[in-house]
Amino acid sequence: MSQRELWERYKKYLCVCPSLGFSLDVSRMKFTEDFLEQMRWPMEAALDAMEALEQGALSNPDEKRRVGHYWLRAPETAPEAEIGRGIRDTLADVHWFAEELHAGRIAPQTAERFTHLLVIGIGGSALGPQLVADALGTSADAMRIFFFDNTDPDGMDRVLTQLGDKLPETLTLVISKSGGTKETRNGMLEAERAYQGRKLDFGAHAVAITGENSELDRYAKKNSWLRTFPMWDWIGGRTSVLSAVGLLPARLQGLDVDGLLSGAREMDRATRNRDVMKNPAAVMALMWHHASNGRGAKDMVLLPYKDRLQLFSKYLQQLVMESLGKELDKDGKVVNQGLAVYGNKGSTDQHAYVQQLREGVHNFFATFIEVLKDREGPSMKVEEDTTTGDYLVGFLLGTRRALYEKDRESMTLTVPDVSARSLGALIALYERAVGIYASLVNINAYHQPGVEAGKKAAGVVLEIQRKLLSHLRGQKGQAQTAEQLAAAVGAADEVETVFKVLEHLAANPDHGVTRAEAATPFEARFSVA
Numbered sequence: 001m002s003q004r005e006l007w008e009r010y011k012k013y014l015c016v017c018p019s020l021g022f023s024l025d026v027s028r029m030k031f032t033e034d035f036l037e038q039m040r041w042p043m044e045a046a047l048d049a050m051e052a053l054e055q056g057a058l059s060n061p062d063e064k065r066r067v068g069h070y071w072l073r074a075p076e077t078a079p080e081a082e083i084g085r086g087i088r089d090t091l092a093d094v095h096w097f098a099e100e101l102h103a104g105r106i107a108p109q110t111a112e113r114f115t116h117l118l119v120i121g122i123g124g125s126a127l128g129p130q131l132v133a134d135a136l137g138t139s140a141d142a143m144r145i146f147f148f149d150n151t152d153p154d155g156m157d158r159v160l161t162q163l164g165d166k167l168p169e170t171l172t173l174v175i176s177k178s179g180g181t182k183e184t185r186n187g188m189l190e191a192e193r194a195y196q197g198r199k200l201d202f203g204a205h206a207v208a209i210t211g212e213n214s215e216l217d218r219y220a221k222k223n224s225w226l227r228t229f230p231m232w233d234w235i236g237g238r239t240s241v242l243s244a245v246g247l248l249p250a251r252l253q254g255l256d257v258d259g260l261l262s263g264a265r266e267m268d269r270a271t272r273n274r275d276v277m278k279n280p281a282a283v284m285a286l287m288w289h290h291a292s293n294g295r296g297a298k299d300m301v302l303l304p305y306k307d308r309l310q311l312f313s314k315y316l317q318q319l320v321m322e323s324l325g326k327e328l329d330k331d332g333k334v335v336n337q338g339l340a341v342y343g344n345k346g347s348t349d350q351h352a353y354v355q356q357l358r359e360g361v362h363n364f365f366a367t368f369i370e371v372l373k374d375r376e377g378p379s380m381k382v383e384e385d386t387t388t389g390d391y392l393v394g395f396l397l398g399t400r401r402a403l404y405e406k407d408r409e410s411m412t413l414t415v416p417d418v419s420a421r422s423l424g425a426l427i428a429l430y431e432r433a434v435g436i437y438a439s440l441v442n443i444n445a446y447h448q449p450g451v452e453a454g455k456k457a458a459g460v461v462l463e464i465q466r467k468l469l470s471h472l473r474g475q476k477g478q479a480q481t482a483e484q485l486a487a488a489v490g491a492a493d494e495v496e497t498v499f500k501v502l503e504h505l506a507a508n509p510d511h512g513v514t515r516a517e518a519a520t521p522f523e524a525r526f527s528v529a
């Protein structure tokens with residue numbers, strides 16, 4: 001298509017939300033009118049399903065749960081008054097708690113004010129807060145924010161070192177919907193020990209966000225933590241950023257949580273539009289379907305041309321892949337659905353993997369995110385009549401054109417700035433696009449049965465480790481090979497696991513396991529002195 005024809009296609013299909021200064025351009029996606037016609041009734045059904053979801057249907061049938069993240073920014077739409085009240089009260093509590101804390105009326109044990117924030121969580125209980133903090137944070141924030149989002153001991157040491165002397169002024173926020181996630185529990189215990197190491201009462205510096213009566217909830221109450229905020233059953237982790245999970249850390253940081261909510265609310269309004277080509281979430285879901293043949297045949301590459309949106313692709317990776325990556329459809333048929341998401345930021349990626357995008361394996365479609373506002377205030381000229389921001393736009397448009405020339409499809413989202421309102425709108429847009437797409441391909445977007453398998457298997461590994469240690473301690477000084485040890489603990493078939501566990505044990509000082517080298521790694525002998 002010539003540049004002139006593309007301009008006409010751009011004008012024909014541009015989907016705009018004037019109140020948000022937002023637009024979605026799908027002119028470089030090569031769908032046809034026939035495709036739109038073919039998708040008309042499936043889309044009608046998907047929008048019906050979304051309406052039912054918002055009205056409180058059990059849209060997560062496997063877990064028999066309602067799906068309520070849209071109510072968070074419009075509590076009046078919640079199906080029961082009590083739910084709406086809970087949302088409003090929690091938001092008021094978030095504001096109150098942050099004000100008290102900022103004013104020093106809620107103060108740490110030995111310092112005047114809380115100045116730092118350590119958030120402990122994983123998956124949906126970390127990614128949203130991380131995205132918001134990175135996208136909107138500035139050096140003038142009310143509190144500096146840090147994260148434990150893994151059970152990596154060195155990762156936690158790194159963060160604790162950065163906190164250094166500020167630990168007595170640090171509020172720790174432990175976030176877990178289930179309240180039983182091991183990575184988060186481990187992070188909490190490590191943080192607790194760090195406070196104790198400074199003779200500080202952890203509870204006086206800790207707040208939980210969790211489901212009622214979860215393990216974490218009980219632990220927080222038993223140890224007199226400062227507060228607990230609710231995480232409701234009808235909110236999924238990956239759509240929890242506009243609940244207390246994302247709002248509390250953001251508000252503590254001093255960010256505009258009302259702006260986040262209003263942007264999401266406005267986008268929700270736009271994405272309820274039954275006029276499909278004017279509904280950006282519906283258009284986006286259609287484009288995913290078109291590009292990936294409704295089967296995840298192509299990956300989604302996200303290219304936000306803004307450093308502040310760098311974590312957006314990481315955030316969307318969970319939102320999209322945990323929602324859409326499913327073995328079975330709603331009728332129990334094996335479909336192995338999904339959409340792989342990756343990306344970082346432009347123009348940096350131009351110097352990394354864009355080479356492959358243009359010339360290599362043709363297995364993706366791109367989403368460019370354009371941000372109109374360059375920075376606060378004016379920019380210097382790096383060349384005649386050209387700023388650094390002009391270059392950024394130039395690279396976006398240039399890369400988009402270069403991909404198009406090679407038949408690579410792309411769509412472009414444009415937002416006015418990276419404000420709380422724009423970020424709230426982007427989050428809401430993708431939440432609904434995921435829900436609509438899931439309906440189009442007949443899967444449940446709101447459960448995650450696949451992640452349990454890995455957790456269970458990890459439990460088996462740790463059980464084998466406990467048996468090995470108990471055996472080695474009972475046979476002090478006797479060095480044995482992995483095969484001998486596997487047989488001794490009744491795990492002969494699990495010898496590879498035994499070998500891997502022994503290698504790790506011997507590499508660390510914690511359990512007193514040593515390794516005597518042999519001719520091959522597999523003949524190495526392990527013992528406890």
Ligand SMILES: O=P(O)(O)OC[C@H]1O[C@](O)(CO)[C@@H](O)[C@@H]1O
Pocket residue numbers: 122123124125175176177178179180181184237238322448451
């Ligand atoms: O908030 P929780 O219950 O600790 O769960 C954390 C994450 O773990 C998952 O359940 C996957 O294991 C995600 O869906 C969730 O966001």
